[in-house]
Amino acid sequence: MQAGFPFSRFANRLATLGELSSDHLDLLARMPSSISHCSSRHHLLRRGELSTHCHLLLQGYLCWQDPDGRDGRIISIHVPGDVPDLSTIYDPRIDYDLVTVGPAVVASVPRDFFRELAEQSPSLEHALLLLILADAASSRNWILNVSSRDALERVAHLLCEIATRLRAVGLAKDFRIPSPFTQSELAAACSMSAVHANRTIQELRRSNLLEWHSKTITITNWYGLVRLAGFKPAYLRLPSRDDIEAPRPSTTRSGDAATLAPLR
Amino acid sequence: MQAGFPFSRFANRLATLGELSSDHLDLLARMPSSISHCSSRHHLLRRGELSTHCHLLLQGYLCWQDPDGRDGRIISIHVPGDVPDLSTIYDPRIDYDLVTVGPAVVASVPRDFFRELAEQSPSLEHALLLLILADAASSRNWILNVSSRDALERVAHLLCEIATRLRAVGLAKDFRIPSPFTQSELAAACSMSAVHANRTIQELRRSNLLEWHSKTITITNWYGLVRLAGFKPAYLRLPSRDDIEAPRPSTTRSGDAATLAPLR
């Protein structure tokens, strides 16, 4: 895989879902796109529109957000390499707003490019479908997050998910998560009030699970956070890693260097 | 479309999502299946299994349920004609338990049958994908239901969804919904306690929106319920009907015969 290839995160992810031959890479490399640098809270799509282009996120975060019901509930968050609206290649109807969280770099790719990709290669189509289904699995998990965990577990789980997805594309290697998120946005994602989100984050800080300074969240006790959240990443459909289960679950409290050691 | 065809509800739904030629119907009619009569709370699939057969619901209800997190949260509900695990034709991993709610009749169809169907006909594949995507759209909507509505609106919305989906397959024509649901199960679907579900239902009854006797829920004021729930059925991806918007939204309170008239 060419490293400098601007879509390599996307291509790598596809490759983990199905075998990609060099022919497939050639097809992908021909991806026509126009690259935009978007400011925070830029709307890429709005409810009611019909999709003509898919949005491949290169840098930053995107989220799907409900434009109704005040507080603008966030129903999913996406990291570089994701194409949040990939499913519009089969159904172009847009149910929610696709919005940047913080500044972001986005590649617009004609919907037809992916359609033709799918038509030309069954194995590529299958990989694309698995990407779409992974998003659906994430949605189902999101239901459980907002409905069956309390505030502390919810925030912890969301951060575990973001960290894991970033690490899967080579980011946040040291559990330092770039965070353009405001506490209000975090609250919208965890479906709670901004005030309560603030108090919840303070509690996570007091528990020495994380720090949050200057637009960076640093998870200082990963296994502690995972345990608190009950985080089981199978639903993300990522290649399995060994850095989720704590090495010694018998230790009830751990903030030492071992928990922070590089894990791969 | 043959009326007696046991899979006609499924075939009809497919036909609304893409043009089905008589060739397609022939292919569908060859569906191999074994039909099971299941008692209430029968587990058809469990987390961690790999799917070999898809489950086409012929009568009754199915739900996806989280086996962890006590209360067994329900994350989706399915009506006759649905194939809740259709997406397993592309990814056989099972994340949740597939469980009957009340007695149900289910046809087991080999996963490979649908795979081959998809391979043989692009238009059939597209229709199957739209079914899968409609489930995904429902999941996203379910997130909003449990996260941004209060208890009363949540229950109202769930009942609107079930009624609409039943009516789309020719059931509940008079807004009488067969309900093998216990209040605990309704609570698990709306992510609230059983006690609170009970009180919420009582309030819906007191408001003359519905009755619930002998395993039948009767919606006595459909438009009132729709209004209370803020129900907008676009996400269900059903052919549009004219029975959602109230004819005269200026009338604040209505329980008269007009609101109950057959609406097709």
Place this chain on the structure above:
DNA sequence: CGATCTGTTGACTGTTATCAACTCCGGTGG
């Protein structure tokens, strides 16, 4: 006809939302 599951009610508790005030910070213009 007892056993069990479901529905109902009351009292109490607890989590989270809401409101309001205040601080802190970065940017901007005078």
Place this chain on the structure above:
DNA sequence: CCACCGGAGTTGATAACAGTCAACAGATCG
């Protein structure tokens, strides 16, 4: 350079909503 401004974060007080516990009633089923 500083005053101001707006957005973000923080804090406390209060209220609303929903959960829990416990008891009982009613239905259903062997």
